[in-house]
Amino acid sequence: MKGFPYSIQLVAAGAFLLAGSAQAHRLVLFATREGDVIAGKAFFSGGRSAVAIPVQLQDAGGKVLQQVVTDEQGKFRFISAPPEAVMVVAESADGHRGVFELAARATSSGPDPQSVATTESASERPVVDLAELTYRVEELQQRIYLHDVLGGIGYILGIWGTVALFMAHRKYGMGTGRGGVNTRELPSASGK
Amino acid sequence: MHIAEGVLSGPVLGAGAALTAAGTALGLRRLRPETVPVVAVMGAAFFVTSLIHVPIGPSSAHLLLNGLCGIMLGWAAFPALLVSLLLQAVLFGFGGLSTLGVNTFDMAAPAVLAGRLFSWVRRYAKSGAGRFAAGFGAGAVAVLLGCLATAAALYFSGREFAAAAGTLLGAHIPIAIVEGFISGWAVVFLGRVKPDALEGGLP
Numbered sequence: 001m002k003g004f005p006y007s008i009q010l011v012a013a014g015a016f017l018l019a020g021s022a023q024a025h026r027l028v029l030f031a032t033r034e035g036d037v038i039a040g041k042a043f044f045s046g047g048r049s050a051v052a053i054p055v056q057l058q059d060a061g062g063k064v065l066q067q068v069v070t071d072e073q074g075k076f077r078f079i080s081a082p083p084e085a086v087m088v089v090a091e092s093a094d095g096h097r098g099v100f101e102l103a104a105r106a107t108s109s110g111p112d113p114q115s116v117a118t119t120e121s122a123s124e125r126p127v128v129d130l131a132e133l134t135y136r137v138e139e140l141q142q143r144i145y146l147h148d149v150l151g152g153i154g155y156i157l158g159i160w161g162t163v164a165l166f167m168a169h170r171k172y173g174m175g176t177g178r179g180g181v182n183t184r185e186l187p188s189a190s191g192k
Numbered sequence: 193m194h195i196a197e198g199v200l201s202g203p204v205l206g207a208g209a210a211l212t213a214a215g216t217a218l219g220l221r222r223l224r225p226e227t228v229p230v231v232a233v234m235g236a237a238f239f240v241t242s243l244i245h246v247p248i249g250p251s252s253a254h255l256l257l258n259g260l261c262g263i264m265l266g267w268a269a270f271p272a273l274l275v276s277l278l279l280q281a282v283l284f285g286f287g288g289l290s291t292l293g294v295n296t297f298d299m300a301a302p303a304v305l306a307g308r309l310f311s312w313v314r315r316y317a318k319s320g321a322g323r324f325a326a327g328f329g330a331g332a333v334a335v336l337l338g339c340l341a342t343a344a345a346l347y348f349s350g351r352e353f354a355a356a357a358g359t360l361l362g363a364h365i366p367i368a369i370v371e372g373f374i375s376g377w378a379v380v381f382l383g384r385v386k387p388d389a390l391e392g393g394l395p
Contacts, residue, residue, distance in 0.1 A: 026285050027196065093355040094363075095195035095346050149243060152279045153236045159275055160232030167225040 027096035038081040049074030194287030201349040208294030215270035239276040253363040259334030262303030266392040269303035302337035306330040324376040331375025335368040
């Protein structure tokens with residue numbers, strides 16, 4: 001335990017940190033509706049796919065309608081999904097949870113198959129692009145920015161600084177309602 | 193290790209909030225103005241290290257530093273981690289406001305226990321190696337107990353204990369080893385330059 005072990009431990013710890021400086025692990029998912037199919041993707045914030053996680057399709061009351069499991073890219077797919085508004089809910093075994101709400105299908109109930117088909121083929125390309133775009137936007141939103149981290153550190157130091165201020169006031173009796181710090185009551189000045 | 197909103201049942205959320213409130217009250221009552229800066233620094237360290245994620249298996253894990261918090265802060269680990277977890281929930285959406293009590297308890301209770309464990313072992317281990325071992329043990333134990341506490345919270349909310357504990361422990365055993373080294377190293381370093389910083393775990 002003398003000399004070089006500390007430096008080795010420090011380097012090992014540092015390498016471990018840097019090697020895996022991926023970002024946070026909030027479970028995020030999004031889904032799009034294409035006709036009867038609801039397809040989407042689940043990922044941990046930072047972009048890593050959420051693999052083999054159960055995803056449920058729930059109605060507005062929270063009743064489970066269908067359940068599937070994400071594939072190795074975090075993708076999932078519900079076939080013959082109901083046209084009503086639904087919630088897509090993913091939950092991992094260790095307590096991460098993501099929810100995505102989908103509005104009711106725009107086409108009126110009981111459409112003739114032909115009109116659905118034409119709608120689908122007409123909007124096929126934009127829908128795919130939209131999904132990709134949604135994913136990118138979600139990814140950017142989940143990103144942790146340096147200014148957030150610095151802001152958080154600032155809050156923590158500020159909160160505890162305020163606590164220290166109040167505790168010091170109580171202990172040393174500074175600022176007793178007359179505004180400002182009364183230096184005559186500082187411990188150094190009063191010889192305590 | 194941050195449990196999200198909507199996963200836990202009402203009684204578990206209530207119990208977590210009550211236990212965290214009690215721990216925080218105790219921590220604040222024992223807090224001295226001189227140690228508040230240490231609380232701030234450890235809270236900030238906990239806040240930042242939770243953002244460095246390491247992908248392990250189907251989940252991802254991050255360093256916790258709760259063992260070191262317990263060694264240095266004792267019961268003040270409760271208010272320290274509460275503030276940091278609150279900011280993580282508000283700024284980054286880790287965990288959630290309703291689960292704040294449970295998430296704080298899951299991290300801070302093992303921290304306090306690890307602090308006690310450390311100060312007890314250190315009484316019998318006077319050498320540098322013994323002190324390192326005490327720090328290593330406290331750092332690793334705090335992580336593993338945190339996993340079990342989180343799995344227990346999920347279990348009492350109707351989830352499967354074995355699945356949750358298995359996933360969490362699988363991801364956190366490497367973390368526990370790394371944290372053991374960090375805590376051991378920090379303890380040996382602090383023992384040289386500022387021995388009184390290690391008194392937090394004393395009852």
